[in-house]
Amino acid sequence: MENTKTVRVPGKAGAYFKRNIGIIVGLIILVAIVAISEPKFLTPSNILNLLRSNAVNAIICCGMLLAILMGEIDISVGSTVGLSGVIGAFLIANMGAPVWVTVIACLAVGAAVGAVNGVAISYLKVPAFVATLATQCIGRGLTEIISGGVTIRIRNDAYTALGNTSFNGVSIIVVYAALVLIFTWVLLNKTRFGYYIYALGGNKTAAEYSGVNVKKYNMLPYVLIGIFCGLGGLIWSARLGSAAATLGEGFEMDAIAAVVIGGTSMSGGVGTVGGTFIGILIIGVITNGLNLMGINSFWQNVFKGIIILVAVIIDVLRKGRSKQ
């Protein structure tokens, strides 16, 4: 009877803290350590900087969360960011396309990659890891072909403004990330689509037998992931005013790390946007904090690895305890 643990309850701040207490405490400890060793950490401008640096990761994490909630994974996200970023840069810089065409093209490229993933995984039953490994390869290859291995420079102020505008010091890309997070939260908590994602991640057969169109709802999230990646590529190319063939390399790892730290179960069906948000912050604070302290970036990987391991171990222990 003591097993009243809730996995997902919409709303309610109290429940949110209770559910994510482990990682929230972890985040607070981390912030405290960094703030004490580097006073500049807690300055408003650094906090804005931290949010800005992690905005694209947050957008991609929203996509990764959908994949992992379904008990699957999408490792093509980084290459999709690269592909749409480079195609965007190519269109605007080399073809002289209008900004709105370029924006739509970036998102469409993402959606197309996502659709390939989704069809392969959902309808053709290719395991998600394999399908997205293939599209990762294809995407990266196309990125290199289109860019010709050259960094494409963008000299279009209207386009670069899409990544470089700020409102009272808050960068526009933080706004994008916030919108995507809110969108994903609403999707998962307030729509049937979201409930079906949880259902088919928790038990695909039960969902199918309950009349859920599992093929469709297994496929559509990948399209959404692709669109998020397309947005990521758009933002990066606009922000840097350039796009290189290496854009997005390794993005999938940071995204998986944040989602897993955020308490999402790799076997699917369990996870929240709120938890993921904290996961993103944890990853962000580690990177930003260590950069501020001037600690070699190679150590950042070591710390990230340790924190992922600790987060997962805590999750496993907690599950073990609630099982008795």
Place this chain on the structure above:
Amino acid sequence: MGETKLLEMSNITKAFASNVVLNGVNLSVGEGEVVAILGENGAGKSTLIKILGGIYKADSGEIRIDGEVKNISSSAVAGANGIRIIHQEIILVPERTIAANVFLGRELRTGGLVDERKMERETQKVIDDLHLNLRADQLVSELSIGMQQLVEIVKAISADARIVVMDEPTSSLSESEVQTLFGIIRLLQEKKVGIIYISHRLEELFAITDRIVVLRDGKMVGDVKTKEADRDELIHLMVGRELSSYYTRNKHEIRGVSLEVKHLKHEKYFSDVSFYARYGEIVGFAGLVGAGRTELMKTIFGAFPKAGGEVFLDGEKISIRHPQDAIDRGIVYVSEDRRSEGLILKNDVQFNMGLVCLSDFIKGVGVNQTAWDKMVEEYRQKFHIKITSPQQLTGNLSGGNQQKVVLSKWLAKNPKVIILDEPTRGIDVGAKAEIYAIIDDLASKGVSIIMISSELPEIINMCNRCYVMCEGKITGELNEEEFTQEAMMTYATRREEEK
């Protein structure tokens, strides 16, 4: 008393936090004795078994084997003392042979390398001893669920076993497999193995056990010799109240034909099946495990593809290609396998109950929480579902409560035809009676009910009419007045002579 028993557990007490699960329980088993533990879910049976198996540690009390006090601190220690526990769930590696499963973790080796032949020989010997129709080199995935359960038993007793605990061993066995199991138990008895047998099926306890121990709310409330026991008395002991009637069955008006199936075929599981069901009627499907009943129903429901044949609803031909087609037309299927096909165990009661008619609560963006809460509360009260909150995970509920959640989920859709596949499997007696009452109530409201069951008494007492299947064909149709166990078994084993 006086003489040394094989196993004596005395004064066992165990509490989780403030919740006392076992309170001074005594259990003894002699050599060659079969002792049943009877009790509702939550009575403490599984905790007692887990203490014996070394998974939990008792807060107080002692365990003696051959009169010697043992500290069973882990499952390895339990194993070393000859204690074997056969769990209700099947824990086998499907894509490995029977022999590989039987010897998993203690593989036989010759010269450092695993000796597959030797393991197969040894396994075959045990299989032959038990007169099972199995080959040691068969893959487990090729076996029916019932046979897999028997492999679990082979696995448990192939090593030197002194005390064998069987937790609901017959829940997925057909009648003939149950007889095979009883044969095995008698063989073990001859070998002076002590057996603890846990089951909800009273008929079985009368058939095979020597003594019945009854637990209720963590206390031992009865310890009777089977020969002297009385069915009603046992139920009374177990639930602490009289069950006025175990089966609820009222006469209902039977109306027109609801579902009609003509010459339905499946590539593998069944051929040329025709039957009909009517509103207000409970139609039974009897047969052995593997007769194709579940597959037939899943095909009607759209979960399996059909190879031919037609399905009619209200006289109109319908095409069902996915479960959602069936659900849209008011045909629902309640799976025999609640845990893997019925519920999303990682999610809460409310989520699971709302899944089928989610569109009633979520239209576009935004959840109508009030309506949803109301629906959950309505079914909680109606079916007496024991939950602490609508947010309790379904994975943590007892079998009976899980089944009630599944039924709520489907009934919220107001189905015309409801297909129940083994609706009371793995559910304790009290909850079973409640499920029967729900079924009866549905029939009285004119719902057409199709019920698959491997428990013949269930069919005899609940159904208006029944079909019997054997090897993918309907071999008999019986009306209420013709219901006898013998008739059903005859049809269930009637194989077609052609070939």
Place this chain on the structure above:
Amino acid sequence: MKKLLSVVLAGAMVLSMTACSSSEPAETEAETEAAAETEAVEESVAEDVTEAVEEDAEAAGGDYTIGFSPYTLTNEYFTAVLDGVQQACDELGCELLYFDPQNDPTQQASQIDDMIASGIDALIYIPYDSAGAHTVLQTCQDAGVKVINIDNVVTEDDYELVDGIIASDNTQLGYLSGQWVAENHPDGANILIAHLQTAESCVINVAGFWQGIEENAENPDAFVEVQVVEGGGDTNVTFNVVSDALQAHDDIDVIYCINDTSALGAVQAVEEAGKTGEIDILGKDGAPIGKHAINDGTMVQSSAQRPTYMGYQGVQKAVTLLNGGEIDFNEAIESYSITADNIADYDLDAWDTLE
């Protein structure tokens, strides 16, 4: 229908997988088939050809096949080297054969084996792993293939296995930037380094940078290294780490980046921090993107590498050797400093020119 679709898609995936795991030979001629045929022929008569050619040494480069193996071909620096190699081959009438090792030393080694098997006479070699080049060089020597080692120099122990070395002077590249800083910040400066610490050449660049300051500043102690950040030579990584460093230190005057690609990230980071014009950003390579940035005024200096010239020289030297001529064993390519003052002299869209 579904089955068919699945077969097609699976097939396409398999194809693309192999395409991205195994590197495809990138042929210079448009007619790949024709080239493949030539290769096949050459393969069968490889040894005879080599011998025949050596006897025929004084003739032009006509019948030689030159192999080229860089780190990767998805980086514009190496494509610029390839341009030079290609141009020299065209001028001398040599056949050119190259593969893309995709930054993988094991692939590079096996691709060179393949090139030797297809009968190359000389190899223009940029070893990904300079310390691990020994076996590759040994194989070349055994096969009688001349090796011109360019850009990333092999270890001194292996000097005897190569026939010539051409490389940038990494110290000088850094030195020119250091010199610029010393001359333009007479009162000293706080300096942030956006490094690529895993590359030995970059370590030498940075050392050269400080040497340039020390030898040209009146008061070298006024130049302070505020922080070293790891930018990985990549635009968006550098962007993130420089953004963070600008938060930690508000007194940075100069950012020295180990290549123009990463300098581009620093430019954006400085712009975001609202410090455009307050901080001087220096890059390295003289890449088109760097030149554009100098032209736009977002970067102040870049020390030019000359990849095209290096590739061109490599082929020239190889052919000279094959023809029995003599060459300088070790040639350091002179760098030059590109700044706002002289940017008008250069072609913004090309890496370097051949004069």
